[in-house]
Amino acid sequence: MQREPAMFGQPASPTPSQREQALQILARTGIGKANYAPPLFRLLWRLQANCPPPHFLPFWQAALLLGLFLGPSWAGLMWLLSHLLAWPQPSLPILSVAALVIGALFGLSMALYYAYGRRKYRLPTWEALASPLAAHKRA
Structure with missing residues (x-):
């Protein structure tokens, strides 16, 4: 059996x-596919990253992953637009603080959204999906 590398503190799955x-x-809950399998996660899966869907990530991991993705992306986009459109160019400290704040707010808000969905739909834990007993109960 081929084992995938562990990621985000999760044990490797076979x-x-x-x-x-x-x-x-997640599909059976009625949640939209773009919400339970967002583009960032589909990209990670395509790159062979062994990470669970966002609803199954612990709160802090969802906040960190999503915040670290958006903060630098937003800063890069603002820097690029300021150069292309001849806007006043923000200083590096201002851009860095703005990226940190935007990333933190986005990461926390998305982690809250996924935690709410996890609770609302009474989703099992990621570890419960790994146990053979859990798979047998669903069959």
């Missing part, structure tokens, strides 16, 4: 079936 189970559960 196959992607754990993620597939999670995606099937």
Whole structure:
């Protein structure tokens, strides 16, 4: 059996079936696919990253991953637009602080959104999906 590398503090899973189970559960809830499998996560999965769907990430990991993605992306976009459109160019300290604040606010708000969805739909834990007993109960 091929083992995928562990990511985000999660134990390595023998196959992607754990993620597939999670995606099937999320699809049955009626949550939109763009919400339970956002583009960033689909990209990570395509790059062979063994990370759970965002609803199954612990709060701090969702906040950190999403905040660290958006903060620098937003700063890079603002820097690029300021050069292309001849806007006043922000100083590096201002751009850095703005990226940090934007990233933190976005990461926290998205982590709250996913935690709310996890509770609302009574989703199992990621670890419960890995246990053979849990798979047997769902079958």
